[in-house]
Amino acid sequence: MTPLxxxxxxxxxxxxxxxxxHELKHCIAxxxxxxxxxxxxxxxxxxxxxxxxxxxxxxLLEFLQQKRCxxxxxxxxxxxxxxxxxxxxxxxxxxxxxxPVVALTASASDETRRxxxxxxxxxxxxxxxxxxxxxxxxxxNLKKPA
Numbered sequence: 001m002t003p004l005x006x007x008x009x010x011x012x013x014x015x016x017x018x019x020x021x022h023e024l025k026h027c028i029a030x031x032x033x034x035x036x037x038x039x040x041x042x043x044x045x046x047x048x049x050x051x052x053x054x055x056x057x058x059x060l061l062e063f064l065q066q067k068r069c070x071x072x073x074x075x076x077x078x079x080x081x082x083x084x085x086x087x088x089x090x091x092x093x094x095x096x097x098x099x100p101v102v103a104l105t106a107s108a109s110d111e112t113r114r115x116x117x118x119x120x121x122x123x124x125x126x127x128x129x130x131x132x133x134x135x136x137x138x139x140x141n142l143k144k145p146a
């Protein structure tokens with residue numbers, strides 16, 4: 001079972017179950033210009049992960065110079081620097097190149113999917129996606145804490 005599925009079971013079986021200690025949680029960064037999407041993702045993920053959210057790719061790149069995140073979930077079509085340019089910039093920085101980035105986008109086109117794969121996205125999800133699918137992709141791409 002994935003951490004998100006475990007969260008649901010914990011909530012149903014024992015709603016008072018405490019969150020895991022902050023220092024033991026993986027960090028996930030969200031990049032989307034839609035505040036509602038960021039809020040929804042944060043709400044789904046914050047019990048099991050440290051969640052940082054951004055509406056601008058340059059701000060996220062600056063943040064990552066100071067703090068490490070274990071996984072990034074990014075929209076593709078955002079103002080200023082789109083998801084493709086963001087991942088290309090991430091891959092050019094040897095300190096950040098190993099962070100897996102999952103595309104979460106409204107585009108289901110084969111061409112967009114192909115471009116995402118070429119630039120370095122590790123997975124491609126189409127909005128809306130299910131909690132189970134998102135949870136599975138996160139679990140498959142997170143490295144275990146050292």
